[in-house]
Amino acid sequence: MxxxxxxxxxxxxxxxxxxxxxxxxxxxxxxxxxxxxxxxxxxxxxxxxxxxxxxxxxxxxxxxxxxxxxxxxxxxxxxQLDRDMISNAVAPATKTPVMIPQTLATFLGRPNFLIFCNSLDEGSPGPAKGVVDFNYLIDRATEILKNGSWKPFSSEMNSLEKISVGFENMRILKSSELHYITHMGRDETLLIWEQEMLNTAEWMTNFSEFNSLPITVQLEVVKSIYKTYGRFEKLAKTAEYRRKKLFKSDNLFVVGDEACLDSENTEVDVSWFTNYTWEQVSYFMDCFHNDIFRQIVKEFETLNPTTTELNFMLLQVCLQQAGKKLQGEVTAVMDYLQEVISNQLHEYYMNVRNMPNYSARLTKMMKVNNLMRQDLRRQTEKSKLAMTFDVFSLAVSHPEMMC
Known part of the structure; x- marks a missing residue:
C-alpha cells in the first residue's frame, strides 16, 4: 500500500x-x-x-x-475536539462559529447545479422577480438515476436491506465536521435544495423495483419527493444528535449535509425571493419553530429507529407523497412499491430481529409518519395560500418542484 x-x-x-x-x-x-x-x-x-x-x-x-x-x-x-463544529454551536458567544462558505462553487468544488439570476426586464409589469433554473440540477439527478447503484450488494439482499445499507453508506461518505450556520440566505437555501435533490436520487437508486420503472417516471417521483426526503431525514438526524447529547439546545436543528442552525439565533435574509420582511412572511415559510416539527423530533428521540425502520418510514411517506402528487398510473405503482417494502419489513422483524410481535413497534413508527404527513399537508396549504396572494417574488423553471 x-x-x-x-x-x-x-x-x-x-x-x-x-x-x-x-x-x-x-x-x-x-x-x-x-x-x-x-x-x-x-x-x-x-x-x-x-x-x-x-x-x-x-x-x-x-x-x-x-x-x-x-x-x-x-x-x-x-x-480533535477543537475542530468539532458541534462544540462551536453550543459554546459561549466568545467563540466565533464557522459558517458555510457563501460561494457554492467554492464549497462544492464545482459549478452550481442550481442557477439563480435576477429578472432585469424593465418592460415587464410588476416588480422584478428572481429566477431559479432547475434544469442543470435535474440533468444531474437524471445521470445519477441512469447510472444506478455501484454498491456490491449481496444477491440475497432485498430492496429494503439494500436501500438501508445505501442510506447508511451515503451518510458515512458525506460525514464531516458539522458547520454552524448563523445566516440563512439565498446561497445557503439553494445549496440545501441541491443537496436534497441529489441525495434523494442517489438514495432511490438502491431500490431495485423502483429502478425497473422508466427513467422518466423515476425522475418525476424524485422531483415530487425530494423536499419530503430532505425534511424527514434532517428531522431524524436532529433527533439522533439530541439523543447522543451533541445538541444541548432544543433550538438546534440539522438543515443540510453536516450543517445546523439555532432557530432562535439565525439571521434570515428573504430579500432574494420576496418584497416583504421576514416577520411578514415567516408564517408561510418552512420554519423550524412550528409545533408539529418539534413534536416529530421528540417522537424520533423516543422511538430511536434502526436504519431499516427509518428507511421503511421514509419510503412510506415519500411513496405516498409521490402517488398523491402525480396521480394516475403512478399512484398504483407507488401502492405496489409500498406493499413490497411492507412485506420486506415483516421479513426483517421475523428473520433479523426475531420479533414476531412487532405491532406495538409499528404503531409508534406510524405515529411519526402520521405527524409527518400532517406537517406536509399544512405546509402545502400555506404554499398555496402564499401563491394566491403573490407573497413570493420568485419564478422557478419547474414550479411543480416547489409545491
Missing part, C-alpha cells in the same frame, strides 16, 4: 485521522462508531469470518471495518 492510500479501505487518503493515514469516509465511520461511549463493540464478523474489502473501498460488514480500524491503530482518544 502506498503512502497516499487509506490504510483501512485502500482508497485515496485525505490525511492522518485518529493516528492513522485514512480517507474521510473511514475517519467518519470510526468517529460515528465510537461516538457513544456506552455502546459496546462486538467485533465478531456477521458472516463468521473476516471479509475482503470490495472495490471502491466498500465493506459489507461494519464489524470487519471497525476491526480493521482498530488493528491499524485508530485511537478514539485522538479526537
Amino acid at each position: 502506498t503512502q497516499s492510500n487509506c490504510e483501512i479501505c485502500g482508497q485515496a487518503a485525505h490525511g492522518n485521522h485518529f493516528g492513522v493515514l485514512s480517507c474521510r469516509a473511514c475517519a467518519a465511520f470510526f468517529r460515528r462508531a465510537t461516538l457513544n461511549p456506552k455502546k459496546k463493540l462486538n467485533l465478531n464478523c456477521i458472516h463468521g469470518q473476516d471479509l475482503e474489502v470490495h472495490r471502491n473501498g466498500f465493506f459489507s460488514c461494519k464489524k470487519c471495518r471497525m476491526k480493521r480500524c482498530l488493528d491499524k491503530g485508530m485511537d478514539a482518544s485522538k479526537f
Whole structure:
C-alpha cells in the first residue's frame, strides 16, 4: 500500500485521522462508531469470518471495518475536539462559529447545479422577480438515476436491506465536521435544495423495483419527493444528535449535509425571493419553530429507529407523497412499491430481529409518519395560500418542484 492510500479501505487518503493515514469516509465511520461511549463493540464478523474489502473501498460488514480500524491503530482518544463544529454551536458567544462558505462553487468544488439570476426586464409589469433554473440540477439527478447503484450488494439482499445499507453508506461518505450556520440566505437555501435533490436520487437508486420503472417516471417521483426526503431525514438526524447529547439546545436543528442552525439565533435574509420582511412572511415559510416539527423530533428521540425502520418510514411517506402528487398510473405503482417494502419489513422483524410481535413497534413508527404527513399537508396549504396572494417574488423553471 502506498503512502497516499487509506490504510483501512485502500482508497485515496485525505490525511492522518485518529493516528492513522485514512480517507474521510473511514475517519467518519470510526468517529460515528465510537461516538457513544456506552455502546459496546462486538467485533465478531456477521458472516463468521473476516471479509475482503470490495472495490471502491466498500465493506459489507461494519464489524470487519471497525476491526480493521482498530488493528491499524485508530485511537478514539485522538479526537480533535477543537475542530468539532458541534462544540462551536453550543459554546459561549466568545467563540466565533464557522459558517458555510457563501460561494457554492467554492464549497462544492464545482459549478452550481442550481442557477439563480435576477429578472432585469424593465418592460415587464410588476416588480422584478428572481429566477431559479432547475434544469442543470435535474440533468444531474437524471445521470445519477441512469447510472444506478455501484454498491456490491449481496444477491440475497432485498430492496429494503439494500436501500438501508445505501442510506447508511451515503451518510458515512458525506460525514464531516458539522458547520454552524448563523445566516440563512439565498446561497445557503439553494445549496440545501441541491443537496436534497441529489441525495434523494442517489438514495432511490438502491431500490431495485423502483429502478425497473422508466427513467422518466423515476425522475418525476424524485422531483415530487425530494423536499419530503430532505425534511424527514434532517428531522431524524436532529433527533439522533439530541439523543447522543451533541445538541444541548432544543433550538438546534440539522438543515443540510453536516450543517445546523439555532432557530432562535439565525439571521434570515428573504430579500432574494420576496418584497416583504421576514416577520411578514415567516408564517408561510418552512420554519423550524412550528409545533408539529418539534413534536416529530421528540417522537424520533423516543422511538430511536434502526436504519431499516427509518428507511421503511421514509419510503412510506415519500411513496405516498409521490402517488398523491402525480396521480394516475403512478399512484398504483407507488401502492405496489409500498406493499413490497411492507412485506420486506415483516421479513426483517421475523428473520433479523426475531420479533414476531412487532405491532406495538409499528404503531409508534406510524405515529411519526402520521405527524409527518400532517406537517406536509399544512405546509402545502400555506404554499398555496402564499401563491394566491403573490407573497413570493420568485419564478422557478419547474414550479411543480416547489409545491
